[in-house]
Amino acid sequence: MKSLITQVRSYDRSVQLLxxxxxxxxxxxxxxxxxxxxxxxxxxxLAGWLVGFILGVRNFSxxxxxxxxxxxxxxxGYKPLIVAGCVLRTVGFAAIGLVDSVPALLVASAATxxxxxxxxxxxxxYLAADAGERRVEAFALFNVFYQAxxxxxxxxxxxxxxxxxxxxxxxxxxxxxxxxxxxxRALPARRANDAPQGSGQPQERVLSQWRxxxxxxxxxxxxxxxxxxxxxxxxxxxxxxxxxRRVGGxxxxxxxxxxxxxxxxxxxxxxxxxRVTAWCKERLEPGRALxxxxxxxxxxxxxxxxxxALPVPAGGIGRWLLAAVPPxxxxxxxxxGTMIAYPFEMDTIVRLSGDRLVATHYGLYNTICGxxxxxxxxxxxxxxxxxxxxxxxxxxxxxLFALGLGCSAALYGLxxxxxxxxxxxxxxxVGA
Numbered sequence: 001m002k003s004l005i006t007q008v009r010s011y012d013r014s015v016q017l018l019x020x021x022x023x024x025x026x027x028x029x030x031x032x033x034x035x036x037x038x039x040x041x042x043x044x045x046l047a048g049w050l051v052g053f054i055l056g057v058r059n060f061s062x063x064x065x066x067x068x069x070x071x072x073x074x075x076x077g078y079k080p081l082i083v084a085g086c087v088l089r090t091v092g093f094a095a096i097g098l099v100d101s102v103p104a105l106l107v108a109s110a111a112t113x114x115x116x117x118x119x120x121x122x123x124x125x126y127l128a129a130d131a132g133e134r135r136v137e138a139f140a141l142f143n144v145f146y147q148a149x150x151x152x153x154x155x156x157x158x159x160x161x162x163x164x165x166x167x168x169x170x171x172x173x174x175x176x177x178x179x180x181x182x183x184x185r186a187l188p189a190r191r192a193n194d195a196p197q198g199s200g201q202p203q204e205r206v207l208s209q210w211r212x213x214x215x216x217x218x219x220x221x222x223x224x225x226x227x228x229x230x231x232x233x234x235x236x237x238x239x240x241x242x243x244x245r246r247v248g249g250x251x252x253x254x255x256x257x258x259x260x261x262x263x264x265x266x267x268x269x270x271x272x273x274x275r276v277t278a279w280c281k282e283r284l285e286p287g288r289a290l291x292x293x294x295x296x297x298x299x300x301x302x303x304x305x306x307x308x309a310l311p312v313p314a315g316g317i318g319r320w321l322l323a324a325v326p327p328x329x330x331x332x333x334x335x336x337g338t339m340i341a342y343p344f345e346m347d348t349i350v351r352l353s354g355d356r357l358v359a360t361h362y363g364l365y366n367t368i369c370g371x372x373x374x375x376x377x378x379x380x381x382x383x384x385x386x387x388x389x390x391x392x393x394x395x396x397x398x399x400l401f402a403l404g405l406g407c408s409a410a411l412y413g414l415x416x417x418x419x420x421x422x423x424x425x426x427x428x429x430v431g432a
Contacts, residue, residue, distance in 0.1 A: 092108045
């Protein structure tokens with residue numbers, strides 16, 4: 001812990017504040033979101049399709065608007081977008097706790113999603129700019145704070161929701177309100193390196209900026225290859241909990257096993273991220289580290305593949321171990337793969353952007369990966385249904401293992417061709 005604090009203190013105040021901000025953002029978000037579906041369906045009595053629609057609107061308004069948020073950050077500066085996103089999420093979370101009509105809930109849900117689209121690209125572009133040559137190490141530390149918020153948020157939310165879900169919403173809104181005030185007062189203003197600084201130089205038009213980013217073929221190839229990492233890591237929320245409950249049942253054991261799985265994954269990242277990054281940076285080129293990270297994430301499903309060949313015990317400790325151990329090992333290996341890849345992933349985006357329109361690149365990257373997650377989860381769900389119907393429990397794990405291998409090979413190929421080390425020259429807009 002002392003080493004972690006020392007590392008954080010070695011960065012500028014802006015970088016330190018961005019890390020603490022991300023912990024607070026995730027704390028406020030994850031203390032509410034895991035319990036929102038139960039509130040909508042239980043307390044408010046909404047139909048299942050309405051609950052799914054409201055949650056889908058939140059996801060779409062974030063994933064679909066990342067490009068807008070990144071573009072605005074490059075044009076207006078990073079701080080205004082970070083503050084605006086936190087203020088908007090303050091209003092959205094308070095509204096979720098106070099309103100009960102479907103139209104109002106839809107607006108509040110969309111607001112919370114759009115808030116994330118505003119501050120996420122801006123935060124990452126700001127961190128990359130101020131960390132300078134220490135970007136990889138900074139993003140490793142950033143992921144520690146990120147995961148700590150994810151780990152602590154649901155526990156705080158569980159305690160507050162035990163009183164009343166509206167209390168959870170209002171406390172989360174207060175957290176974002178305080179965070180907004182702190183950032184207004186303490187976060188230094190920061191603009192993109194290529195943004196005009198009051199010199200009278202006109203900015204590019206938005207469509208011109210987007211054409212520049214879309215013309216960056218190495219960036220698009222990299223973004224496509226990295227979709228697999230997000231599909232694989234998301235299985236901690238989808239396929240792994242379903243597998244725990246398929247084998248172990250829906251009772252208290254299943255709930256406890258899923259909780260342990262999340263705790264192991266989060267604690268591994270908090271305790272191991274900076275060490276893993278230091279080891280990889282010393283021994284591996286960025287592209288090779290990315291390839292190894294994806295390979296590790298694909299291999300995470302081998303324990304589940306092996307377990308699918310075993311007969312499921314009728315009950316007792318054998319069934320519990322079969323239900324809990326393979327998914328927990330998979331979650332741990334997914335965390336390790338993410339630890340290997342994430343800092344180099346964030347750094348590669350900056351390098352492929354040529355340090356130009358960085359937030360816009362982050363925004364488009366998040367949108368591409370968000371669409372990929374949606375499609376990947378649909379296919380994973382279909383594989384799970386097909387496996388259940390055909391009695392072939394190995395099918396989804398084979399598919400996910402193959403996805404990890406394929407994306408790892410793609411990244412290795414991009415590294416060998418030199419496309420991960422330099423941006424491709426693109427035509428610069430004239431008279432924009």
